[in-house]
Amino acid sequence: MNKEFKVLSRPYMVWLSVLVFIPILAMLVISFSNLNSSVSMSELVLSVSHFNLLWESSTLIAFRNSILFATITTFISFVLGYFIAYEIKLSKFKNKFILLTFVILPMWSNLILRTESLANIMSENNILKSIIGFNIFGNISGTWIAVLFGLVFTYMPFMILSVYTALEKIDFALEEAALDLGLRPIKKFWKVVFPLSFKGVVTGSIMVFLPTLAGFAIPKILSRGQIVFIGNIIEQKFIYTNYNHGALLAVVILIFILGSILLLTKFDKEGETLL
Amino acid sequence: MxxxxxxxxxxxxxxxxxxxxxxxxxxxxxxxxxxxxxxxxxxxxxxxxxxxxxxxxxxxxxxxxxxxxxxxxxxxxxxxIHTVFQKYALFPHLNVIDNVAFGLNNRSWDYLEKFYGEEKINAEIKALSTNKEISQKKAIKSLIYKDSIQALKLVKLDGFIKRKVDQLSGGQQQRVALARALVNKxxxxxxxxxxxxxxxxxxxxxxxxxxxxxxxxxxxxxxxxxxxxxxxxxxxxxxxxxxxxxxxxxxxxxxYNEPINRYVANFIGETNILKGVYVKKDLVNFLGVDFKCLGYKFNDLEEVDVVIRPEDFDVVDLEKAKLVGEVVFSLFKGVHNEYEVLVKGEKLLVHTYESYEVGQPIGLAIDPYEIHMMKVEKSE
CATH class of the missing domain: 3.40.50.300 (P-loop containing nucleotide triphosphate hydrolases)
Known part of the structure; x- marks a missing residue:
């Protein structure tokens, strides 16, 4: 590699170590020790005393909520997102980039703003109702349906994009070959198109599952605090400066993330579908 | 036929x-x-x-x-109808045998029953059921497997059945594509x-x-x-x-021998196309010399295009030659020599076993049956 490029890569290497590796190390230390603001460094003791937190029912419920919602969101995103991606691929529309832009358009506005607006139009009296005269969503704000809707709405574009990328890579000659060998279009889809786009589904699933699992803003806003995710608990712990507990839960999430990435590399050895 | x-x-x-x-x-x-x-x-x-x-x-x-x-x-x-595609279009998610069996594996049972016929299926059931009953579907699956192996044998790839298709060379992929089409008969x-x-x-x-x-x-x-x-x-x-x-x-x-027009003559191999005149029955004039010809019918004195393949020239002694020219370019092609011969301002392509140097005179003759004529195309 050129020397100039090596130099240019340095700022990010510094950034990476100062703002990623060191904090992760700190997080690990904090979660496995008694370190906090009232304990000085000299009295630092390794301990697993915080681990009781993991078996508290509130934590378990939060984990259950996170995993349940993340799983359902991923599944819904897969079913709906796949067919949107497939439709975009099949469309005769010349500039498919514009169609994809529509898909990612919502992502260009701020997540909190978007979620707050969603919460607003899901509540009983809202701006949409005064304009069109009726409530499209009914009054679902605060329910699990609202949370699920918000999650799918927010994260499905990731699924659509990664499935679309995988679909676009399928050589059209393969589909012709399937028809040529006597497969009807439906069967061709299941035997050729779907297996070949499965990598995209895996990538997309991880890209939907992880932020849903770790997120806290959407459930907090849309459930009006009724449904607690693990992210909400972490947020609470940090707000109340219980860093040990916060860090421990964050480490658990990290393990989930690393596990998913391992899973991903197993399915996608060349990193083809990873956007 | x-x-x-x-x-x-x-x-x-x-x-x-x-x-x-x-x-x-x-x-x-x-x-x-x-x-x-x-x-x-x-x-x-x-x-x-x-x-x-x-x-x-x-x-x-x-x-x-x-x-x-x-x-x-x-x-x-x-x-x-089945097609062997230009870039083979093998399914990358399947191995060799599954690629070959792909067409048959995805047919309906009704189709397969007709495809193999009752007799063959029954024979297969009998052959398979040594101690336990074999269902018809199992017999058909076994037939598909055998046929796929057979097709791979035909293309000499029966040692590769479990290979992934992207681990095959171009020629092997080509053969798999062929077997995949042929197995469907x-x-x-x-x-x-x-x-x-x-x-x-x-x-x-x-x-x-x-x-x-x-x-x-x-x-x-x-x-x-x-x-x-x-x-x-x-x-x-x-x-x-x-x-x-x-x-x-x-x-x-x-x-090759009787191209219908200049396009075909040029496309099918190297050739000489000369302007000539069909003087009368079995006589044609080109390069200022009358030649005997055979089997063509045009109007007397009609202009024609004369086609002579490079290998149809006979290289002869200068005194016996109908055409005398000068070798202006020579190329050794292994089996034969390729010369460009300048005759009366026209360059002719000549293939022969004899060897000549550039600048040497060369005598050419043409047998009547080697002279082919085409109608002159108006557009060209």
């Missing part, structure tokens, strides 16, 4: 893209068990014709008749420049093997290529195409 039966008939087929006519009013009959080659440069419409027959493209006008039935509106999966096999990606040696081997397979299996092969040598080696008949129009249809020999 004496008792020819028409298998595919194309009647007045036309197709255009964006006002550009790709196939222009093509009529073609393909007979049972023949090896027919569509030959032409890229963009001449040969692949389009193939895709129309396969059912991937609908012609704008005309009829595709297969076995006496109009097939225009039938989708590809309902046609008794198609009446017609369409081959879209299947040898284009192979190196010379492999390509020549595959040419012989394809021809051999076509002969032994009794399947009609419709082959598309831009390589005239390939077409010559394998075909029973060749269709030479240009800009969506059939120029000439005939056996390799007749197309």
């Amino acid at each position: 004496d008792n020819k039966r028409a298998l595919i008939e194309l009647k007045n087929i036309s197709k255009s893209y964006d006002d550009e006519t790709v196939v222009n009013n093509v009529n073609l009959t393909i007979y049972e068990n023949e090896f027919l080659t569509l030959l032409g440069p890229s963009g001449c419409g040969k692949t389009t014709i193939l895709r129309i027959i396969a059912g991937f493209i609908k012609p704008e006008t005309g009829e595709v008749i297969i076995n006496g039935k109009v097939f225009n509106d039938l989708p590809p999966y309902a046609r008794p 198609p009446q017609i096999l369409l081959l879209d420049e299947p040898l284009a990606a192979l190196d010379l040696k492999l390509r020549q081997n595959m040419q012989y093997e394809l021809k051999e397979m076509q002969r032994t299996l009794g399947i009609t092969f419709l082959f598309v290529t831009h390589d005239q040598e390939e077409a010559m080696t394998m075909s029973d008949r060749i269709v030479v195409m240009k800009e969506g129009v059939i120029q000439q249809l005939g056996t390799p020999k007749s197309i």
Whole structure:
């Protein structure tokens, strides 16, 4: 590699170590020790005393909520997102980039703003109702349906994009070959198109599952605090400066993330579908 | 081929893209068990014709008749035709044997029952059920497996059944693609420049093997290529195409020896085309000399194009020669020498075993039956 490029890569290497590796190390230390603001460094003791937190029912419920919602969101995103991606691929529309832009358009506005607006139009009296005269969503704000809707709405574009990328890579000659060998279009889809786009589904699933699992803003806003995710608990712990507990839960999430990435590399050895 | 039966008939087929006519009013009959080659440069419409027959493209006008039935509106999966694609189009998520068995594995049981016939299935059930009952489906699956192995044996790849297709070389992938089509026992096999990606040696081997397979299996092969040598080696008949129009249809020999126009003459191998005059019956004048000729009928004193293949010149002593020229360029081609000979301002391409130096005079003669004549095309 050129020397100039090596130099240019340095700022990010510094950034990476100062703002990623060191904090992760700190997080690990904090979660496995008694370190906090009232304990000085000299009295630092390794301990697993915080681990009781993991078996508290509130934590378990939060984990259950996170995993349940993340799983359902991923599944819904897969079913709906796949067919949107497939439709975009099949469309005769010349500039498919514009169609994809529509898909990612919502992502260009701020997540909190978007979620707050969603919460607003899901509540009983809202701006949409005064304009069109009726409530499209009914009054679902605060329910699990609202949370699920918000999650799918927010994260499905990731699924659509990664499935679309995988679909676009399928050589059209393969589909012709399937028809040529006597497969009807439906069967061709299941035997050729779907297996070949499965990598995209895996990538997309991880890209939907992880932020849903770790997120806290959407459930907090849309459930009006009724449904607690693990992210909400972490947020609470940090707000109340219980860093040990916060860090421990964050480490658990990290393990989930690393596990998913391992899973991903197993399915996608060349990193083809990873956007 | 004496008792020819028409298998595919194309009647007045036309197709255009964006006002550009790709196939222009093509009529073609393909007979049972023949090896027919569509030959032409890229963009001449040969692949389009193939895709129309396969059912991937609908012609704008005309009829595709297969076995006496109009097939225009039938989708590809309902046609008794299989294609070997240019880039093989093997399924990357399946191994070799699954690729080969793909077509049969995805057929309905009804189709497979008819495909194998009751007798064969019952025989297979009997052969398999030594101590326990074997279902019909299991017997059919076993037949598919055996057939796939058989097809792989035919293309000499039976040692590779569990390989992933991306671990095969180009030539092996080519063979898998061939086996994948042949295992379905198609009446017609369409081959879209299947040898284009192979190196010379492999390509020549595959040419012989394809021809051999076509002969032994009794399947009609419709082959598309831009390589005239390939077409010559394998075909029973060749269709030479240009800009969506059939120029000439005939056996390799007749197309080589009696090209119908300058385009065909130039496309099929190197040749000399000279302006001449048909003086009277069996006499033609070109390069200022009268030559005896055979078997052509034109009006007396009509202008004609005379075609002489480079290897048809006889190199003779200067005093016996009808034409005397000077060697201006020489190239050793292994078996023969290739010379450019300047005769009365015209450069002639001559192949001969004799060796001459550049600048030496050379005497040429031509046998009457080696002189071919074409009508002069007005447009050129």
